[in-house]
Amino acid sequence: MIPFEIDTIYVIYLFVALAAGLFAEGIYLLFFNTRSYRKNINRRLRLLDNQPDREAMLVQLRRERGLSTAGDYRLPLVALNRLILQSGLTVGIVKLAIYVAVTTMFAFGLVMATRENLLEACGAALFCCTLLPLLVLKFKRARRQRKFGAQFPDALDIIVRSLRAGHPVPIAITMVAREMADPVGGEFGIVADEITYGADLETGMRNLYFRIGQDDLPLFVTAVAIQSSTGGNLGEILENLSAVIRQRFKMRRKIRALASEGRASAMILSSLPILMFLVIQVVTPEFYASVWHEDLTKMCLAAAGCWMGVGNFIMYRMVNFKI
Numbered sequence: 001m002i003p004f005e006i007d008t009i010y011v012i013y014l015f016v017a018l019a020a021g022l023f024a025e026g027i028y029l030l031f032f033n034t035r036s037y038r039k040n041i042n043r044r045l046r047l048l049d050n051q052p053d054r055e056a057m058l059v060q061l062r063r064e065r066g067l068s069t070a071g072d073y074r075l076p077l078v079a080l081n082r083l084i085l086q087s088g089l090t091v092g093i094v095k096l097a098i099y100v101a102v103t104t105m106f107a108f109g110l111v112m113a114t115r116e117n118l119l120e121a122c123g124a125a126l127f128c129c130t131l132l133p134l135l136v137l138k139f140k141r142a143r144r145q146r147k148f149g150a151q152f153p154d155a156l157d158i159i160v161r162s163l164r165a166g167h168p169v170p171i172a173i174t175m176v177a178r179e180m181a182d183p184v185g186g187e188f189g190i191v192a193d194e195i196t197y198g199a200d201l202e203t204g205m206r207n208l209y210f211r212i213g214q215d216d217l218p219l220f221v222t223a224v225a226i227q228s229s230t231g232g233n234l235g236e237i238l239e240n241l242s243a244v245i246r247q248r249f250k251m252r253r254k255i256r257a258l259a260s261e262g263r264a265s266a267m268i269l270s271s272l273p274i275l276m277f278l279v280i281q282v283v284t285p286e287f288y289a290s291v292w293h294e295d296l297t298k299m300c301l302a303a304a305g306c307w308m309g310v311g312n313f314i315m316y317r318m319v320n321f322k323i
Contacts, residue, residue: 041181042181045178066084066093074093083138087141101129107127107128151180151181152184159173163234173192174188176188177191177192187211202225205220220238223241262315
């Protein structure tokens with residue numbers, strides 16, 4: 001026997017909720033499945049539907065990425081322009097500057113309203129207009145490079161199959177642009193458009209490396225450049241390169257799995273003091289009340305934070321390294 005009574009009305013409510021959820025899922029799969037599939041197509045092909053002029057589309061893609069109409073850097077700070085380019089942002093430099101300015105003013109106003117300290121407000125504004133954009137751009141660049149590296153061996157396989165079918169290299173690159181999602185599909189599409197409108201193959205490949213900055217690309221660029229100038233079996237070279245990149249990717253994942261225990265220990269050790277401090281503040285708020293506003297307390301906390309940062313950096317270097 002059941003040790004408790006079950007109200008039938010709640011059972012009915014449960015089945016009604018399940019039926020409503022299944023009905024909503026059915027509607028989604030019926031009407032929005034195609035739209036979800038289309039999202040896998042790279043952005044260049046979506047723009048090509050609305051902009052049949054490929055040259056105008058190429059200019060648009062360059063300007064969105066922070067380049068001029070001819071494909072040169074627009075900012076005098078080459079390192080910053082390269083970072084914006086490799087991060088994959090599509091808002092353009094002007095909109096990016098507007099976003100940074102709005103975020104800076106919001107941070108200044110928020111800190112000024114809550115802390116009523118001009119020095120702290122200026123510090124928050126300075127952080128939001130300098131370090132924060134750089135950190136966001138570097139994070140997006142690293143994520144984009146990882147995604148490109150995961151897709152790159154499949155792109156090489158498509159090129160190899162196309163070459164073995166008798167197609168020239170530009171046609172093989174165009175097939176990659178048609179078949180693969182971003183970032184590989186869009187970037188190879190830009191290469192195909194540049195070759196179509198006058199650039200030679202080697203220049204298009206080197207521009208691809210400048211736009212991505214991924215570690216495996218120089219091998220591909222060098223192989224294509226040597227083949228275009230001296231000849232050779234490019235299909236076999238790219239097939240071997242694809243195998244090498246896959247093995248490197250597999251080795252990286254294996255090492256990441258072996259180092260997962262160290263990363264977990266580092267996160268626990270780093271978060272434990274902060275969590276204990278928050279617990280004490282919630283349980284007994286008066287515990288630090290008598291010393292919270294002392295200068296010595298602030299100096300000790302700053303020294304502890306710096307020492308913790310050094311330890312975190314050492315642990316990070318121990319469990320993260322390139323292959």
